[in-house]
Amino acid sequence: MLKRFFLICSGADLNLLENCANGEQNKYAGIGATVFFTALMATIASAYALFTVFNNIYTAIFFGIIWGLLIFNLDRFIVSTIKKRKSKRKELIQVLPRLLLAMIIAVVISKPLELKIFEKEINQVLLTEKNQMTLDNKTQIAQLFTPEIEKINTDIASLKNEIATKEQEVNTLYETYIAEAEGRKGTKLLGKGPVYKEKRDKHDAALSELSQLKTSNNEKIKTKEEIIRNLTQQQKEAESKTQPIISNFDGLMARVNALNKLPWLPSFFIFLLFLAIETAPIFTKLISSKSEYDYKLENHESIVKTWIQQQIHQREAILQTDVDLNDKVYSDLKTEEDLYNYKQKMARNLMKLQTDSFYKNQQDIL
Structure with a gap:
């Protein structure tokens, strides 16, 4: 079986x-x-x-x-x-x-x-490629968000510098009026005279401005830090959305390319x-x-080929005989007088009918 x-x-x-x-x-x-x-x-x-x-x-x-x-x-x-x-x-x-x-x-x-x-070697090649693709993907996504984040960080640093500069100014004024009171600088008179009061008022005004500046700048800093957090979250979401594509990078074409490496x-x-x-x-x-089967197959094909050739030759002979007989029959018919007279009569009748039909059509038109 x-x-x-x-x-x-x-x-x-x-x-x-x-x-x-x-x-x-x-x-x-x-x-x-x-x-x-x-x-x-x-x-x-x-x-x-x-x-x-x-x-x-x-x-x-x-x-x-x-x-x-x-x-x-x-x-x-x-x-x-x-x-x-x-x-x-x-x-x-x-x-x-x-x-x-x-x-x-x-x-x-x-x-x-x-x-x-x-498969194991291919998986190792694919893992290396996926890791590199992950790094490249994070770099490309970071390029979309980093410029704006850096700009906002620069603005935050500028706001903090304004506060630091103002604090330095207040500290300087504080040192000035304290030195005036102690007689170390300025008029060098011990006590709280008119000059001391003037410098103290100037310090208090600067301190008030510092307080207002801190309040204003801190609100701006919080707003900008919130924007940075949102951008960072968007960056992470973009990375998480694209990561499955990289993780699934192990199809047939990827494996064939890895095999070639x-x-x-x-x-x-x-x-x-x-x-x-x-x-x-x-x-x-x-x-x-050439074996026994080949000889038998060749013999079988030869028999079929001969039989088909015989059939074709026989059909051609029958066709040729039929053509010759038809030619002879119609050749003999051409010389028969009765057939000639009959066809002449029928042709005359047909011409009469055509003439009558034409005449009737002309009458109808008129």
Whole structure:
């Protein structure tokens, strides 16, 4: 049962193989097994590749089976259409396009499996790229908010400098009127005279201005600090919104690009393995000598070809005979007097009817 299944997979004519030697049947069963297991590997590879895209196991399995059947049909077609020729050159010409198709299929099958085999290494490459993308993303977002935040911080520093300058001025005035009272500066008279009172009033006025300036500037500073907090919150929200995009940067194309950044030699050997599997049936047929099945197939095709040629020749002969008979019949009819008189009579009647009809139409118009 299993052998017959593999013979079906090989695309060979089962009716011809039934009468062939057991060794011949085993050869084509091996070719069919190669076709089947190649399609099975294609199903697994495609299902994994599609799972990385859809992230749904049922969808991946469904489309993976369809892809496997497609590969199975292509491989079966490639193997079944390779026939032994009298010339090796003709065999090579017919094999070249099939080899090209087999190479394409090998690439398509091997690439998803490479992604699975080197999954850990690919994840490491993707992690490094994600970290770099996160840093770049934060830098780009910061460039949108940093100039405005820095401008506001500059304004806050300016407001604080105004307060500090005014405090320095008040402190200087305070030192001045205290020194006047102690007789260390100014009039150098001990006591609280008119000069002391003047300097004290000036200090008190400056102190009042300082109080008003602190109240005004502190309100402005609080407003600007609140703006900075809002901008910082917006910056964090922008980072949190874009971070999931970076976290999900592990699709099929990203993994293929990450695979290409790994050493190429292991991937190349895996590709060679699948290329050997995919092209094995083709090379088996190419290098093997003409076998019992090939002779029987050639004989069967020759019988069909001869029978079709006979049918075509017979139909052409019948057609030519029918044409010759018709020519002779109509040639004989041309010389019959009765047929001539009858056709002349009918033509005369037809012309009369046409004349009467024309006359009636003219009357109706008038």
